[in-house]
Amino acid sequence: MRPTVHDIAAAAGVSLATVDRVLNQRPGVRHVTREKVETAIREIGYVRDVAAANLAKGRTYSFVFIVPASDNSFMHGLNAEVMAAVARSPVERTDIRTLEVPAFDPTALAAALDTLRIERPAGVALVATDAPEVRDAVDRLVQDGIPVVTVVSDLTGSQRHHYAGVDNIAAGRTAARLLGRFLGGAKGDVAVLAGSMLVRDHRERLEGFAAVMAEEFPGLSILPVIEGRDDPDMAHMLVSDALSKRDGIIGVYSLGAGNRGLIRALKEKSVDRALTVIAHELTDHTRTALLDGTIDAILNQDAGHEVRSAIRVLKAKADGLSVIDAQERIRLDIFLKDNLP
Amino acid sequence: MRPTVHDIAAAAGVSLATVDRVLNQRPGVRHVTREKVETAIREIGYVRDVAAANLAKGRTYSFVFIVPASDNSFMHGLNAEVMAAVARSPVERTDIRTLEVPAFDPTALAAALDTLRIERPAGVALVATDAPEVRDAVDRLVQDGIPVVTVVSDLTGSQRHHYAGVDNIAAGRTAARLLGRFLGGAKGDVAVLAGSMLVRDHRERLEGFAAVMAEEFPGLSILPVIEGRDDPDMAHMLVSDALSKRDGIIGVYSLGAGNRGLIRALKEKSVDRALTVIAHELTDHTRTALLDGTIDAILNQDAGHEVRSAIRVLKAKADGLSVIDAQERIRLDIFLKDNLP
DNA sequence: CCATTTTTGATGTACGTAAATCAGATTTTT
DNA sequence: AAAAATCTGATTTACGTACATCAAAAATGG
Numbered sequence: 001m002r003p004t005v006h007d008i009a010a011a012a013g014v015s016l017a018t019v020d021r022v023l024n025q026r027p028g029v030r031h032v033t034r035e036k037v038e039t040a041i042r043e044i045g046y047v048r049d050v051a052a053a054n055l056a057k058g059r060t061y062s063f064v065f066i067v068p069a070s071d072n073s074f075m076h077g078l079n080a081e082v083m084a085a086v087a088r089s090p091v092e093r094t095d096i097r098t099l100e101v102p103a104f105d106p107t108a109l110a111a112a113l114d115t116l117r118i119e120r121p122a123g124v125a126l127v128a129t130d131a132p133e134v135r136d137a138v139d140r141l142v143q144d145g146i147p148v149v150t151v152v153s154d155l156t157g158s159q160r161h162h163y164a165g166v167d168n169i170a171a172g173r174t175a176a177r178l179l180g181r182f183l184g185g186a187k188g189d190v191a192v193l194a195g196s197m198l199v200r201d202h203r204e205r206l207e208g209f210a211a212v213m214a215e216e217f218p219g220l221s222i223l224p225v226i227e228g229r230d231d232p233d234m235a236h237m238l239v240s241d242a243l244s245k246r247d248g249i250i251g252v253y254s255l256g257a258g259n260r261g262l263i264r265a266l267k268e269k270s271v272d273r274a275l276t277v278i279a280h281e282l283t284d285h286t287r288t289a290l291l292d293g294t295i296d297a298i299l300n301q302d303a304g305h306e307v308r309s310a311i312r313v314l315k316a317k318a319d320g321l322s323v324i325d326a327q328e329r330i331r332l333d334i335f336l337k338d339n340l341p
Numbered sequence: 342m343r344p345t346v347h348d349i350a351a352a353a354g355v356s357l358a359t360v361d362r363v364l365n366q367r368p369g370v371r372h373v374t375r376e377k378v379e380t381a382i383r384e385i386g387y388v389r390d391v392a393a394a395n396l397a398k399g400r401t402y403s404f405v406f407i408v409p410a411s412d413n414s415f416m417h418g419l420n421a422e423v424m425a426a427v428a429r430s431p432v433e434r435t436d437i438r439t440l441e442v443p444a445f446d447p448t449a450l451a452a453a454l455d456t457l458r459i460e461r462p463a464g465v466a467l468v469a470t471d472a473p474e475v476r477d478a479v480d481r482l483v484q485d486g487i488p489v490v491t492v493v494s495d496l497t498g499s500q501r502h503h504y505a506g507v508d509n510i511a512a513g514r515t516a517a518r519l520l521g522r523f524l525g526g527a528k529g530d531v532a533v534l535a536g537s538m539l540v541r542d543h544r545e546r547l548e549g550f551a552a553v554m555a556e557e558f559p560g561l562s563i564l565p566v567i568e569g570r571d572d573p574d575m576a577h578m579l580v581s582d583a584l585s586k587r588d589g590i591i592g593v594y595s596l597g598a599g600n601r602g603l604i605r606a607l608k609e610k611s612v613d614r615a616l617t618v619i620a621h622e623l624t625d626h627t628r629t630a631l632l633d634g635t636i637d638a639i640l641n642q643d644a645g646h647e648v649r650s651a652i653r654v655l656k657a658k659a660d661g662l663s664v665i666d667a668q669e670r671i672r673l674d675i676f677l678k679d680n681l682p
Numbered sequence: 683c684c685a686t687t688t689t690t691g692a693t694g695t696a697c698g699t700a701a702a703t704c705a706g707a708t709t710t711t712t
Numbered sequence: 713a714a715a716a717a718t719c720t721g722a723t724t725t726a727c728g729t730a731c732a733t734c735a736a737a738a739a740t741g742g
Contacts, residue, residue, distance in 0.1 A: 002431055002698095004697095004698060004699085005698070005699065005700095006698090014720075014721080015720065015721040015722065016721085016722085016723095017701095017702095017720070017721060017722075017723090018719090018720060018721075020699080020700070020701075021719095021720090023699090023700090024699095024700070024701085026701090027719095028718075028719055028720075029719070029720080030708090030709090030718085030719060030720085033719080033720080047431070047432055048698090048699080049396075049697095049698055049699070050699095051392035051393075051395065051396060051434075051698085051699095052392075052396050052697070052698035052699045052700095052727090053698080053699050053700070054392065054699090054727090055390075055392060055393050055396060055697095055698080055699075055700095055726095055727045055728065055729095056698075056699040056700040056701080056726070056727055057699080057700060057701090057727080058700090058726085058727055058728095059700095088665075090343050090388075091388055093392075167680075170679055170680045171680070173678075173679035173680070174677055174679045174680045176679075177677050177678065177679055178677070181522070181523050181637075182522050182523075184525030184526070185525070208679070212679065296522075302667075304667050304668070305668075308665075308668060324429075324649075326643075326645050327645070327646070327649060329682060331672070331674060331682075332680050333672060334675040334680075336515055336518050336519070337514075337518065338511055338514035338515045338517075338518055338549070338553065339508075339511045339512070339514070339515045339673050339675075341670060341672075343728095345727095345728060345729085346728070346729065347728090355690075355691085356690065356691045356692070357691085357692085357693095358690070358691060358692075358693090358731095359689085359690060359691075361729080361730070361731075362689095362690090364729090364730090365729095365730070365731085367731090369688070369689060369690080370689070370690080371688080371689060371690085371738095371739090374689080374690080389728090389729080390727090390728055390729070391729095392728085392729095393697090393727070393728035393729045393730095394728075394729050394730070395697090395729090396696095396697045396698065396699095396727095396728080396729075396730095397696070397697055397728075397729040397730045397731085398697080398729080398730060398731090399696085399697055399698095399730095
């Protein structure tokens, strides 16, 4: 049987009340006594029964999820996953609330974070906009002892406890290698469609992509990045334009959202030329395009996993428990026609 | 607040004891009363607090993991993951025991399963050998009300509750498309190295591989399958032999274990020819080979995820709870040089 | 309609922990 | 050495469920 608080009390030769004071860092225990109890805890290998503890506390973890109010398919999917978690929340003793903030607006995000310092939830998850004011606001929360995890996009130099998202440099590198290999030894131009170079994940993907292209596929040259602001219409216009002007384009890498517009542009031009295309994020549109051959591969991060992982990590931090690292690593999914879920 | 048993009692106008009798299907409740209680449960949306219930029961889930005593890297990895789960088991109120049975031996496996009918663990996970006697033994366990999940390799036509493993047909198809695309339009022969055609996962991978090759890459022809019995030495010999005899080979698909031998053979021959190689299972050996260019892509199933998923599902079944399907889907990982974990 | 069986209610204990109260024992300060 | 402050112990209640016991009520059989 697992040792209980009673066993600690017996082993340390103190009363249950004292053990409780030590375990829950309540005041009123002399230093020597505290040490004695802590030794006993270590020696008999006591671990708190979290289920029983939460039952006793009547505790519910109140978490806040901050998501950008942006309306591309990926963010909709992320929102849906958070909602699914909310639906499950009573069963898991969690009380999850979402907070929408304007996309790409560091000031609004920082303000929202500061509001939470007063509310003091048991944990905060956010899709970070990579700016100093956001970093500082996050660090203030962390200093206040509130667990914080970033989701999808990380925050440079902050003290957030965890990042639930993919390695975007690796994602860009992978895209480059896939594109390069799929193109065989062909020479030509590669167009890159991004949302905005102001978001860290897009910057990193491009960085990885460019690095591998330069190292390994000298026959392919990257054209200046097209910034479509994750907007389908804008993406459509810009990509159509590029394809008309440059007929040396043989490959496309779409590293952000707004793929609906990209796909439309590709279909319009596909009559007279064959392009190899790698895109990010599996949505209804990209899935269809993959199946009909318009897109050759999709790189994806599973929003559901990210949300569940973020919640697990927040819970563990709130309980002072450790996490299984391998379990929380968010993987980069590569989808071809054949392995779609 | 979540409704409790007291709320049911109040809503149904019966006593706590009666509610308890209904909830735990104890005898001594009239049919009409039982219905009344069940209606109340549904209406107020009661869900049992599993943590409290287990605390009250003092319950620990005793699970048995049946793994084949085969000594390739993948099975070692699987074993290590089971051991890691065992190490965590006290914290999670589980008591996991492993049972080794000879590999590829349906009779031994069926016998082991039948032993468990007497022991009656709270759940059984097994790496299935696909044979009728194993299927029947599994079905007997299921009939006895014991949750059973298959791991890595599934069992045709059985009533197991869940399969924690990848879709092997999709894996084979994906391998074919990757190999085909990587080879550009080149024409030539493709060698396939398998463990044994008696295991379902290997059969299915080949099936998927052959299908896509035939449909989409008519320029590539598949040579008769080499069965290396997942043994490095045997694989080395057979592959070396094949490469010497047929110089039309431009691609290799290794769908089983024993890659150590394959890699050795490839390195010996690589001086005079360039091969495109797709292999299964990420191990130290295949990882090194991927990094040095001997292998071009690795398809992988994460043994840790499979083990944890199997345990989660067994627990849920034992508690009569539902599982999050998306969470339990085991994904096929595709690793290139750039996205190795 | 009484005896018997079946169904229901009332109540208590247990699981492992949290949290509170109050009394008693130490220490520290004056 | 007395007063005050600080520590420690003993005990109790609670969380939501499981499970057992005994008494009371209702339904059933003859």
